[in-house]
Amino acid sequence: MKSSIPNSQFKNPVINWIDTRLPIFTAMNEAVGTDHPTPKNLNYWWNFGSLAGVTLVIMIITGIALAMNYTAHVDHAFDSVERIMRDVNGGWLIRYIHMNGASFFFIVVYIHMARSLYYGSYKAPRELLWILGVVIYLLMMATAFLGYTLPWGQMSFWGATVITNFFSVIPFVGEPIVNWLLGGYTVDNPTLNRFYALHYLLPFVIAGVILLHIVALHRFGSNNPLGIDIKSDKDMIPFHPYYTIKDFFGLSVFLAIFCVFVFFLPNFLGHPDNYVPADPLSTPAHIVPEWYLSPFYAILRAVPDKLLGVLAMFGAIGILFILPWLDRSPVRSAHYRPMYRVFYVIFIVNMLALGYLGVQNPEGIYIILGRTCTAWYFIHFLVIMPLLNIIETPKALPKSVSDPIFSSGSSGLSPAASRKLK
Amino acid sequence: MSKKKSRRDFIVIASYSMGAVGAGAAIWPIINQMNPAADTLAMASTEVNIGALEIGQALTVKWRGKPVFIRRRTENEINDSRQVDINSLRDPQADEERVQKDEWLIVMGVCTHLGCVPLGQKTGDGKGDYGGWFCPCHGSHYDISGRIRKGPAPENLEVPPYSFISDNVIKIG
Numbered sequence: 001m002k003s004s005i006p007n008s009q010f011k012n013p014v015i016n017w018i019d020t021r022l023p024i025f026t027a028m029n030e031a032v033g034t035d036h037p038t039p040k041n042l043n044y045w046w047n048f049g050s051l052a053g054v055t056l057v058i059m060i061i062t063g064i065a066l067a068m069n070y071t072a073h074v075d076h077a078f079d080s081v082e083r084i085m086r087d088v089n090g091g092w093l094i095r096y097i098h099m100n101g102a103s104f105f106f107i108v109v110y111i112h113m114a115r116s117l118y119y120g121s122y123k124a125p126r127e128l129l130w131i132l133g134v135v136i137y138l139l140m141m142a143t144a145f146l147g148y149t150l151p152w153g154q155m156s157f158w159g160a161t162v163i164t165n166f167f168s169v170i171p172f173v174g175e176p177i178v179n180w181l182l183g184g185y186t187v188d189n190p191t192l193n194r195f196y197a198l199h200y201l202l203p204f205v206i207a208g209v210i211l212l213h214i215v216a217l218h219r220f221g222s223n224n225p226l227g228i229d230i231k232s233d234k235d236m237i238p239f240h241p242y243y244t245i246k247d248f249f250g251l252s253v254f255l256a257i258f259c260v261f262v263f264f265l266p267n268f269l270g271h272p273d274n275y276v277p278a279d280p281l282s283t284p285a286h287i288v289p290e291w292y293l294s295p296f297y298a299i300l301r302a303v304p305d306k307l308l309g310v311l312a313m314f315g316a317i318g319i320l321f322i323l324p325w326l327d328r329s330p331v332r333s334a335h336y337r338p339m340y341r342v343f344y345v346i347f348i349v350n351m352l353a354l355g356y357l358g359v360q361n362p363e364g365i366y367i368i369l370g371r372t373c374t375a376w377y378f379i380h381f382l383v384i385m386p387l388l389n390i391i392e393t394p395k396a397l398p399k400s401v402s403d404p405i406f407s408s409g410s411s412g413l414s415p416a417a418s419r420k421l422k
Numbered sequence: 423m424s425k426k427k428s429r430r431d432f433i434v435i436a437s438y439s440m441g442a443v444g445a446g447a448a449i450w451p452i453i454n455q456m457n458p459a460a461d462t463l464a465m466a467s468t469e470v471n472i473g474a475l476e477i478g479q480a481l482t483v484k485w486r487g488k489p490v491f492i493r494r495r496t497e498n499e500i501n502d503s504r505q506v507d508i509n510s511l512r513d514p515q516a517d518e519e520r521v522q523k524d525e526w527l528i529v530m531g532v533c534t535h536l537g538c539v540p541l542g543q544k545t546g547d548g549k550g551d552y553g554g555w556f557c558p559c560h561g562s563h564y565d566i567s568g569r570i571r572k573g574p575a576p577e578n579l580e581v582p583p584y585s586f587i588s589d590n591v592i593k594i595g
Contacts, residue, residue: 158538162559165536180453184462186487194456281482281489281531283538285558301560306535306576362561 047250120332153274227333294358467595489531
């Protein structure tokens with residue numbers, strides 16, 4: 001009877017007994033342990049996935065602590081946040097971590113996405129992995145927007161007004177949909193209550209999609225800086241201890257920078273107008289979104305037509321879903337794509353420019369620049385990406401991950417460094 | 423055989439359909455609770471005494487949680503808004519259709535683009551290129567009849583339902 005039970009691999013009898021019946025230790029070992037083979041040439045750009053995960057945990061923990069002290073009512077919300085800042089023990093710290101954590105979550109995820117764009121991580125067979133990532137990104141934007149409403153400052157109120165009004169462009173049912181979203185004719189107490197409920201819910205939805213993201217990742221494993229398929233076990237090292245230690249080092253650098261903002265520049269990334277209580281009768285003269293939504297706000301404003309502006313803005317995000325089919329080049333890594341490499345840099349600069357333009361007043365030169373950068377955003381995806389496969393000649397790819405390391409005769413160097421030596 | 427099969431198909435389709443109807447009926451209250459509640463819907467009307475307004479002055483009042491712009495226009499402003507070629511407007515509407523008494527323009531102070539409150543009610547405010555209102559959010563310009571002239575907004579400022587109770591008092595709603 002006893003022999004019919006297949007025993008787990010773990011030596012510790014307690015862990016073994018549990019794992020035989022509920023294989024959570026096996027699952028963890030396959031996710032981040034010694035049983036998770038990983039390409040041996042991953043560079044520091046591969047740190048940002050786990051960093052994003054850690055940031056989500058920080059956001060959920062500080063968020064639950066804030067929820068214990070916050071009051072979701074239009075008459076008390078602003079004051080309850082001020083109470084958190086002044087009276088609640090350590091409340092200022094928890095709120096500043098949560099506030100800046102949102103910004104840093106986006107910084108980390110933007111770098112994570114930029115990494116994927118450079119090394120072609122979105123290409124076959126990892127299209128669904130990329131699409132799940134875009135879903136997480138969309139959920140993050142929704143969560144951040146909902147959370148920004150809760151302090152009930154001027155930017156909270158008018159940000160909520162503008163963003164819910166996006167839906168008024170839908171023909172015929174636009175107005176009823178906006179009233180349904182708001183629970184009234186304007187942003188008011190019903191709106192604040194439902195935004196609070198959804199702001200609490202969505203991070204757990206994000207956690208669920210992250211699980212799917214990781215399942216999809218482990219189907220074919222991580223991409224790598226060379227963008228070539230893994231040929232043999234020689235190309236791999238176990239995740240633990242090699243990448244756990246690398247991720248921990250990256251995490252400590254990240255936390256050091258994060259703490260500089262939390263302790264010394266806590267309001268640097270925010271907007272002072274949100275320390276003014278919401279006033280439904282007066283829009284701030286200069287209304288801007290948080291920096292991480294700014295590029296899309298610039299696209300919205302670049303189009304002088306309401307419906308087309310909203311469509312362009314949603315289209316700018318929607319286009320990411322079909323990216324794996326717009327980029328026809330079979331070569332993943334930009335290291336071996338001389339032309340894409342140039343257009344990639346232009347794209348990043350253009351994206352930063354859009355972010356800058358989104359927080360400027362829509363006047364004079366900024367209108368022209370906004371339209372130019374918006375046009376380029378779409379040209380990059382819809383024209384350049386499909387065209388490059390035809391006009392670009394990729395460089396020769398190395399035979400395996402091990403190949404460029406050993407052929408340079410300096411096995412201790414990273415692939416990027418060994419290429420520079422050549 | 424085929425007759426038997428079609429009877430079974432009927433039962434399967436009928437039960438799935440009933441299941442879908444039941445699921446829909448169960449979900450509907452969850453969706454519907456998000457619609458404006460009865461107290462929000464109870465369309466409050468508001469009475470405003472406008473007797474104190476001099477010619478050229480403006481007043482902002484709140485109705486249904488939204489600002490309403492009341493403006494006692496000058497002779498020049500009325501003439502200006504009537505000389506505009508209506509066909510040149512994005513949302514063609516004559517000034518006469520937008521007012522009950524020529525002097526009094528009463529419109530919602532909500533930009534038809536994305537719902538911001540346009541500037542132009544206070545003396546120091548920028549009034550835009552057409553001397554009416556200017557929305558700072560995305561740069562829409564309205565004229566002194568509240569009509570959209572420039573910028574991304576698709577429609578004129580909405581005229582709320584209102585009536586003159588006496589020469590000095592209006593009822594909005």
